[in-house]
């Protein structure tokens with residue numbers, strides 16, 4: 001069920017029945033010259049809608065499209081909040097869901113830059129409200145599908161990369177201009193740093209996209225993206241997310 005389509009008495013009924021709420025959080029930020037700025041919001045919303053489709057006892061909120069994208073702010077089209085505002089927004093959305101009577105929330109994230117802020121915001125919310133709160137970043141649910149079907153080497157999946165561009169080619173090819181796609185493999189400065197959205201990251205270094213170091217705004221290899229693989233990646237994320245939603249609803 002979609003949050004925005006329910007009346008308040010229907011919300012009260014759902015909350016009393018112990019429904020789980022799914023809150024997608026994403027971003028509007030540059031995704032290279034070949035993709036529109038809506039990629040994270042579009043993909044995260046699509047995954048959540050498909051995963052929650054037809055499930056009783058599950059309420060899907062609208063996607064929080066503004067995220068923590070300071071590391072993309074050098075590029076036109078990026079709409080970012082500051083960290084302090086973003087933490088407050090996540091906290092206040094969780095509090096609103098709780099005030100509506102719900103006691104189970106799954107935050108589904110579609111943007112790497114949101115991971116640490118959302119996890120931080122959930123700690124005091126969990127402590128203050130005592131409700132069940134789960135968090136997952138959808139593309140990490142596609143790790144196995146990526147390993148099985150990817151064409152790029154490790155480093156080819158990061159930002160507006162093979163993974164995201166493939167799913168865009170499956171869902172909205174009209175928004176992708178493959179003639180503009182460029183390869184820009186991530187080269188970590190230390191072997192323990194993140195190598196790819198599906199590999200590594202024990203040693204952390206804040207993302208620092210900027211137009212001098214990464215003129216295209218791409219990290220990875222979108223040139224090998226294809227729609228058939230996009231469908232595989234999407235289906236894998238949807239199937240695993242659906243299991244998670246069902247587990248939370250049953251908890």
Ligand SMILES: [Zn+2]
Nearest residue numbers: 039040160164
């Ligand atoms: Zn993205």
